[in-house]
Each structure stands twice: as structure tokens, then as C-alpha cells.
């Protein structure tokens with residue numbers, strides 16, 4: 001992994017340089033199929049009740065990291081081919097943790113960066129961060145919720161919301177949150193709304209119905225035309241139940257018997 005070190009001081013509030021931080025993260029993570037969007041903690045906390053707030057001051061710099069369709073070929077395959085995937089944990093989660101932690105330790109040596117992943121939970125079982133809210137407030141992907149539909153046809157039914165990316169539609173995932181405690185951001189970073197790529201009421205109803213009732217058929221991901229979609233191999237991988245994915249990777253010659261030894265025992 002190539003990394004241009006971020007040498008400027010990010011800890012002392014007044015000298016934080018958001019575009020510099022964004023630049024080094026992009027240099028490292030874009031070639032691996034990720035996107036990064038900086039935001040202020042205050043934007044996130046402003047839409048949530050206090051029990052869900054992230055415990056930092058409003059001006060603290062945070063960055064949300066998305067995986068795009070090419071992450072599978074650019075990061076995941078090479079990660080498996082290098083034999084770095086071992087043990088019981090989910091291979092995609094291991095790969096993403098590897099990419100992001102390597103990037104952070106190489107680009108920001110000795111600096112405090114708190115990283116949380118989408119699948120991590122707090123002791124009270126709540127997610128460490130609400131990935132969709134973070135993606136929306138950062139301007140990365142509009143979070144369509146039932147409140148975005150004026151005439152709600154679903155009665156008592158619980159309807160989950162879904163983010164849609166202007167370039168990738170639903171063919172992406174929200175993977176991690178980076179917080180730079182002590183890095184206070186000023187006027188340099190202005191909040192921009194995410195592109196509203198599903199503006200009509202009919203399409204929003206259709207989107208939420210596809211996401212909630214038919215998410216396995218992938219059709220919610222195509223609610224807008226996408227510039228890139230998951231490859232056939234990637235779809236096969238994600239359509240396979242998690243417990244059978246190691247066997248699939250072994251079949252593809254990407255995972256050795258020793259790598260998955262611990263997994264076989266669990």
C-alpha cells in the first residue's frame with residue numbers, strides 16, 4: 001500500500017487541514033475501491049437524540065468511508081491472494097480492517113485516529129455509529145427514510161431506510177468512521193446536502209419497498225442507473241450465506257485449508 005504521510009499537525013485545532021487529510025486518505029484508499037467523505041461531528045449529532053451522539057465536540061473532524069463496486073477486485077481479491085486472511089472473522093471485514101488500519105497507521109503515524117466499523121456494536125448492542133446517517137450528513141449518499149415519503153402506505157409496518165449513491169445507486173456499502181479527536185475544523189468545511197437522486201414520491205415508495213420486501217433480488221440497488229455494479233463473482237460471494245463463504249473461496253482457490261482451519265472448528 002502506497003501512502004503519502006500526512007506530516008502537518010492535525011491535533012492542534014487551528015492548524016487542521018481538511019483537504020490535506022482528505023487528500024492522503026484518497027491517495028491511499030481510492031485505488032483500493034473506497035471513497036472518503038469528511039464531515040463535522042456536529043452535523044451528525046444534530047439529527048440524532050443525545051443517547052446516540054458521538055462523544056466529541058461539534059467541530060471535530062470525522063470521515064466516513066464507503067466501499068464501491070471495485071473494492072472486491074482491487075482490495076479483497078489481492079488480500080486473499082496474499083494469504084492475509086486467517087481465522088474465524090468474516091473475510092470482507094478482515095480485508096477492510098486491514099486496508100483502513102494500514103492506511104491510518106502509515107498516513108497518520110503517532111496521531112490519534114479513532115476507527116469504528118459498520119458491524120461493531122457498543123456494550124448496549126447499539127451500532128457504534130449509524131452508517132446511513134453519517135453518509136447522509138457527509139453529503140455522500142442520500143438516506144431515504146419513510147419520513148421522506150409524504151403519503152405513507154405502510155401503516156404499522158417497520159420500514160428500514162436506505163442510502164442511494166449518485167454514481168453507484170445501491171451498489172456500495174458504508175464501511176467505517178474515522179474520528180480525529182482534537183482536530184477541530186472551521187469554516188473550511190461546509191455542509192453540502194447529498195444529491196437527491198430519487199426525487200419523486202413514487203420512486204421513493206418503490207425504493208423502500210424493494211429494500212424492505214425484496215432486498216435479496218438486488219433490485220433496490222438499480223433504483224437509479226449505476227455507473228458501476230458488483231461483478232458476477234462479487235454477487236455470487238454476497239449471495240452465499242456467511243457460513244458457506246469460506247468454502248466458496250476455497251473452491252475459487254482463494255482461501256487455503258489452513259487459513260480456514262479455525263473457522264472449520266466453529
Ligand code: B12
Nearest residue numbers: 047118127129130131133136160162163173174211212215
Ligand atoms: C442492524 C442492521 C440491520 C438489521 C436491522 C436494520 C435496521 N436498519 O435497523 C437487519 C439485520 C434487519 C439488517 C438487514 C439488512 N441490512 Co443492515 N444494518 C444494520 C446496521 C448494523 C445498523 C442499523 C441500525 O441499527 N440503525 C439504528 C436505527 C435506529 O437507525 P435509523 O433507522 O437510521 O434511525 C435513525 C435515523 O432515522 C436518525 N435520523 C432522525 N432524523 C433524521 C434526519 C436525517 C436527515 C438523517 C440523515 C437521520 C435522521 O435518527 C434515528 C435514530 O434515532 C447498519 C450498519 C450501521 N452501523 O449503521 C447496517 C446497514 C443499514 N444494513 C445494510 C444492508 C445493505 C442490509 C441488507 C440489505 C443486508 C445486506 N447487508 O446486504 C438487509 C436489508 C434490510 C431489510 N430489508 O431487512 C446497509 C445499508 C446500505 C445502504 N445503502 O443504506 C448498512 C448501512 C450496512 C453497510 N455496511 O452498508 N440490517
